[in-house]
Amino acid sequence: MPQFYLKNWSKDGNSIFVYSLLVPDSRIPYWNHRKIKSTAVWNDFYTRNEGEKEIDDFEKWFDREFEAPVKMVLDNLLKGHSLDEAESKKLARFIGAQYMRTPARLNNLMARWRTEMPVLFEDVLQKASKKLEVNPQIINSQPQVSEEAKFLPIKVTVVKDMNKVKVDSLIGKGMYLFALKHLLTKMVSVLEKHKWYVIHAANGVSFPTSDDPVICLNFNSEHNYDFKGGWGKKNGNIIMPISPTRLLITQIGSNMPLARLDHSEHWSKFFRKIIIEHVHRYVYAIEPQKGMLAINPRRIDAALFEKEKSIMAGWHEEQMEAEAQLI
Template sequence: MNNIRKNHHFVSQSYLKAWANDHKKVWTYRTLVSHSSVPEWSQSSVKSLANHQYLFTRSMVGADSDEIEIWMDQEIESPAQSALSKVRSNKALSKGEWELLLRFIALQDIRNPERYIEQMERWKLEMPALMEEAMYSALDKFEMDLNNGASPVHEVNTTNQLIPMKVTKEIEPGSEKGRLKTELLLGRSIWLFSIRHLLSSTYKVLNQHTWSILRAPGNLKWITSDNPLIRLNYYGNGSYDLKGGWGNKGTDIIFPLSPEFLLHTQVGNKSILNTVTEELAMTINRFIAENAHRHILSQTPIKDMSIIMPRVVDQASYEHEKREWETWHIRQKRLEQEY
């Protein structure tokens, strides 16, 4: 327990450093504050931003594991550093470097608390039907194997072991038949499973898109946030949402690389954008701000941010959210150990 990593960043420090000054500070605008006297903009250290303790810890029998945190660092963050540095310098990337970079931006999207909340809402609605379908499919295969004279094979998949699931038999005394009861814990463990799954295969859809690198026009600078990948569905006439998908045709995927450069693609559109107007750039910055979880980040303070993204002043909500994250590991661990 004492040897594992405790402070887990859901946005990479290597990414945030592009907005930092010589003192490793970033100008920060908080979207939820406890009191109106809190300054709109303040400077925060890169180390203090976008992190929670034990966010990606996996609780197993008798011990905690930071294997997922290490895996994300060694397999995705570290290999992407060269590509991230080159693209920020407006240098050409090889095919392999593009894949490393796109896997890196996928990581910034799916391990974010905002995505966790979004996934939990979806899983609560969809998971019962998916579990039932999976159970019937497994029973059909089991029955087919028996009819064909084959012995059922127990397949071991280390990734699937992340799924917090209990299967129990319920048989009445004296009866030859019963029922199987399947329980799935919706929480940190299933989130970690989805993160590893998406970053092992699904992210590759990003390689199929045509990407543009946009330089900020004039004196304008790109901002970023603690939820930096934007999945924009724009319907026209000012109508849009930020619930697009990596492979959804028409979705604009936007990712600020630095105050100077920004990555963009529109799914299904093979055109490359070379320039962006100041008006469009300001609109893109507004989308970036609206997509923030709790922090909007900039190289310099933006005086109109309170108009673009009015902050919520609510001490009760602020304290409640603070307590939720402070007790996150204890609550998740208690539930995980039951599975």
């Protein structure tokens, strides 16, 4: 998560209050004051191998294409300026990137792939095998591969004497990087078409943010909603806090009363509630928030805490080794 974004919740520009939803011990305080540079960090999350070298081109791509262009836009919004069309597009691209580049999105995508990929590959293989039966010469042809598809950890083997195709794949970092590149290159234009509004918090209400800050909300009423919305999905809202006093919202045919949201104590409390409900592991705030246990109580589980810590520590090396063995 960009440090310049989290600094909007910092009084000194260096530190922030953090509430953890998973802790190893009940004696740990509910809120901790942490340095921004050492929180919301997963080392080598995007680092990949290219030949013999490790490269971190995704971080540079994020900064160049999504984060650096939006810094002034966010500053202007916090000063009360309105958006022009070019600024709105920069904002939309930034929101798309923050939606995709989180551990929560990684977990969500990997769970989907484990279910969907076997069925998808089976369908593709059946079609490929039928084409081989009709025209065996296509074995010798060079398939066209898109730029982002090069990130996919897939090994394709053609059994010539049987006119069969075999595919081995690895669900992990490579597939996630492919999804990032594809969605933020080909699909982010969907977000650029939405109109974004700034909602101000009522006096006495402070918006936190989280490690999963972009909320795709399916809203029917304040008591009937879920977080299964999507980009361009009808009857939905996309919401992202940008400071303790402001959040961004776009509506896609939703029945949320937009004209009554600004400076409303009622709706400010609702938005604060869903921000906290939507968190993956961490809530970030300018000051400790009251009522956390009623909205999203933390879990005390030393074994799970150590397991997740171990997964994060070994993620890069394990993924690179698995991809090398596959290919």
